Amino acid sequence: MLAGTVIGMATPIVASSANAAPAASSSERGDSGSGTVRRITMYAEELPGNQIGYGLEPGQATIPGPTLEMWEGDTLEIELVNTTNQRLSIHPHGVEYDVDSDGSPLNGSFNEPGETRTYVWSTRAPIHGKGRRWLPGSAGYWHYHDHAMGGGHGSLGLRRGLYGALVVRRRGDLEPDRQFTVVFNGMTVNNKVAPEAPLFEANLGELVEFICIGHGDFFHTFHLHAHRWADNRTGMLEGPNDPTPVVDNKDLNPGSSFGFQVIAGDGVGPGAWMYHCHVQFHSDDGMAGIFLVRNEDGSLPDGAQEALDRYYGHDHGGGHDHDGHAAHSHDDVKEE
CATH class of the missing domain: 2.60.40.420 (Cupredoxins -  blue copper proteins)
Structure with missing residues (x-):
């Protein structure tokens, strides 16, 4: 394993109870369309290098933030705790929410410094409409991100690392290793x-x-x-x-x-x-x-x-990270 490097072998984070747990089983995640309501707490925290991340426990923020998974038909309630001195929020793509959970200053939906706020996301299976029309369900590979830091679109929050993956699965979908x-x-x-x-x-x-x-x-x-x-x-x-x-x-x-x-x-x-x-x-x-x-x-x-x-x-563009700091050396990848 590389010294000082987080190897990207993360298991999905699933809101299966009051406290989300990694690598939940299919039964804990619930079946597609079960209508399960799951609740988690997320923390927005400052990280070294002038960065900020989301985490599921205090002191555990990462970039990207934890991968959140849902089954079509489920609802996810996220209690977001802002531990920073910046206004921020959490805004999803691909799922459904009301204006209070939009995560945008336009709708007054954000966390002031030190504030805790709950955001509610819901999903649905495809709906058979009139005639041959079908309305799409929520299943897909989506994402979430800040929409309030540094302005009305969260541009500063995105640059500093406030983003993560959101997966909505449909019944029968394969779950990865x-x-x-x-x-x-x-x-x-x-x-x-x-x-x-x-x-x-x-x-x-x-x-x-x-x-x-x-x-x-x-x-x-x-x-x-x-x-x-x-x-x-x-x-x-x-x-x-x-x-x-x-x-x-x-x-x-x-x-x-x-x-x-x-x-x-x-x-x-x-x-x-x-x-x-x-x-x-x-x-x-x-x-x-x-x-x-x-x-x-x-x-x-x-x-x-x-x-x-x-x-x-190899010299990749001068060997600098995104803030211009010199890249660090690595130890060899070791046999497992």
């Missing part, structure tokens, strides 16, 4: 640049879910080496004749999000596979990281350490 969130924010990946960009790890054959989110002022694309997915809601084809386009590169622009599932190393084997923005000067300036597929037993595959050494030894 590993789950990773990739946020292209300005010219950073999760507010970092190479060689500090997240290292994501999985073992050969595991079902891996990527949640990709865009923020900031620049247009990007997301490319994952050696893996491809169906350009639909889940990333998986629904049959051998499914005409959905299969891609390995997709636009990831401010405010957009998508997700997909792949089998780690399927057809290509284990190794150090790159992910990056395919706008060339963006990747040259550090918008690139590694998806490390280990052997099935968790050991490091042949050639992977050498590839990692090249990545960490």
Whole structure:
């Protein structure tokens, strides 16, 4: 494991009780359309480097914030505690809420410094309307973020790290073995640049879910080496004749999000596979990281350490993080 680096092997955070818990079972999460109301408390906290993150416990804020999961038909009540000296909020994409839970100053929906406020998000399954019309459900790969710090659109909060992934699943959806969130924010990946960009790890054959989110002022694309997915809601084809386009590169622009599932190393084997923005000067300036597929037993595959050494030894746009500070050196990735 890399010294001083948080390896991106986070399990999904699911509001299954008064206190959210990671890696909840399917029964704890509730079935699609169950109408379950879940309650969690989140904390907005200052982090080193003039950053701010969301967390599920005091002192546990991260960038990105915890991944929140719901099933279609469920409601999530979030008690947001603002421990900072800045006005902030939490605003979701893809789910339903009233004006009091909008998270925008336009509707007076935000937390003053030190204030606690509850936001309520609800979801629904597809609805059969008149004739052949169907209204969409809430299932998808969405996200949440601040909408109040530094102005009416939360631009300062986004720059400082107040964002995270929101997944709404439909009954029958596959749940992954590993789950990773990739946020292209300005010219950073999760507010970092190479060689500090997240290292994501999985073992050969595991079902891996990527949640990709865009923020900031620049247009990007997301490319994952050696893996491809169906350009639909889940990333998986629904049959051998499914005409959905299969891609390995997709636009990831401010405010957009998508997700997909792949089998780690399927057809290509284990190794150090790159992910990056395919706008060339963006990747040259550090918008690139590694998806490390280990052997099935968790050991490091042949050639992977050498590839990692090249990545960490390369000058990515001067080797600076998003605030211009010199990047730190890394120890080798160790055998598990």
